[in-house]
Amino acid sequence: MEEVKEVVIVGGGIGGLAAACGLGKLGKKVTLLEQAEEFGEVGAGLQVGPNGLRALDTLGVLDEVYKHAVFPRRHVFKDAITGKELSALVFGETFRERYGYPYIVIHRTDLHTVLLEACRSLDNITFKSNHRLLEVTEHDDHVELLCANGAVIRAEMVVGADGINSNTRKLISNDKLVPSEYVAYRFTVSASEMKLDIDWDEKFTWIGPGIHLVxxxxxxxxxxxxxxxxxxxxxxxxxxNCGTVEELHQMFGNSCPTIRESLKFAEQGMVTKLFDRDPLDNWTSKRVTLLGDAAHPMLQYLAQGACQAIEDAVCLTRVMSENSDIDKVLSLYQEERIPRTAQVQRGARQWGEIKHAEDPTTILLRNTIMENRDAEDFKYLDWLYSKRTAPAAISLAQQ
Structure with missing residues (x-):
């Protein structure tokens, strides 16, 4: 039996690496478990708003992230059927002054690599791949983790960052995934193959009844x-058999020519069903807590999944720097993070409904509001992007 590890983080994705980076720089001895044979990331693009960049800056990796980032000039919202521009957000000087940071888009693998290299630069972080977690057992003075390869690892504290299908979460909740009834095709195309009259200095979201394209x-x-x-x-x-290519083209059949041309490449991509979970009012059991999608899986409509995971990591690092008692650390961590992430989870669901509105009256109201807002009116984003102070604990039932 191995010695008791100080901190074990389950999951080597963006959230797990961010937590390892923060706690490692704090001087904690961290063991990072990854179920895959190698530490890596699957996926393509990722959006990181000012709150995510603020968290990355706190971790000391922002300059490296910027080397791989694209800085869009605007986020343009268009009607998927008519192609008409509905609204836009300008990511200019006013935006940066308001929130302290820009807005970036980046390849998911590039962000993962930056965090992985930051962790590898620390000699107090141990990496264990091919360690898929099967079971978590808590004892008075340690936690035991049983892995599929037969390894049994003991830890003083465990952070479950093992995604939406988290095995760590089962220790805390038996809740079920919530199906959204939506599917996503994620695919990349060489810019040279995209024969479209599009300004790629901008980011686009096309919205329509039951559909959208980013x-x-x-x-x-x-x-x-x-x-x-x-x-x-x-x-x-x-x-x-849901979400077939045939269904994709059927659902986008009335969309504008630019979208139909773009979707010619969709079959090269990866299709996934979209789920989230209802917010929990507790993430912690004795010496075990959750982080990222393991704690608060959310729909992607606010582009906050990775941002909230990195915020989690920064919060956990900060409270651990201020407290030595594990009970207090985990209590303060979830006291701060649960209200915030629950708000974002619910906000993502609501924004998805707004994007995908099918009722003509709702569409008219949405489009009228969007068409009449100023491109530098950011008041609806302040709750998401502004610098925050640690909130007092509140009950989810009161939200």
Whole structure:
């Protein structure tokens, strides 16, 4: 039996690495478990708003992140059917002054690599790949982790950052995934292949009844990241055959020519069903807590999944720097983070409904509001992007 580790983090994704980086720089001895054979990341594009960049800056990796980032000039919202511009956000000087940071898009692998290299530079972080967690058992003075390869690892404290299907979460909650009835096609295309009259200095979101398409460049604008989302009629029936390419083209059949041309590349991508979970009012059991999608999986409509995971990591690092008692650390951590992440989870659901509105009256109201707002009116973003102070604990039932 190995010695008792100081901190074990389950999951080597962006959230797990961010936590390892923060706690490692604090001087904690961290063991990072990853179920895959190698530490890496699957996926394509990622959006990081000012709150995520603020957290990355706190971790000391922002300059490296910027080397891989694209800085869009605007986020443009367009009607997926008519192609008409509905609204925009200008990421200019006013935006940066208001929030202290810009808005970036980046390849997910590039952000993961920056965090991984930051962790590898610290000799108090140990990496263990091919360690898929099966079971967590708590004792009075330590936690035991049983892995699929037969390894049994003991820890003083465990952070479950093992994603939406977290095995760590099972220790705390038996809740179920919440199906959204939507699926997403994620695919990238070389910019040279995109024969469209589009300004790739901008980021685009096309919205329509039961559909939306997001497009933006990554890797120095050499690659275009695209995500096509649509409501699958067979999702709610539990069919394994939902979200087919045929259904994709059927749902986007009335969309404008630019979208139909863009979707010619969709079959090269990866299709996933979209789920989240209802917010929890507790993430912690004795010496175990949750982080990122393991704690608060959310729909992607606010582009906050990675940002909230990195915020979690920074918060956990800060409270651990101020307290030596594990009970107090984990209590303060979730006291601060649960209200924040629950608000973002619910906000993502609401924004998805707004994007995908099907009722003509709702669409008219949405479009009228969007068309009449100023591109530098950011008041609706302050709750998400502004620098925050640690909130007092509040009950989820009161939100």
């Amino acid at each position: 497009q933006y460049p990554v890797r120095h604008k050499s690659v275009i990241n695209q995500v096509a989302v649509f409501k699958s009629q067979s999702f709610k029936d539990g069919s394994d």
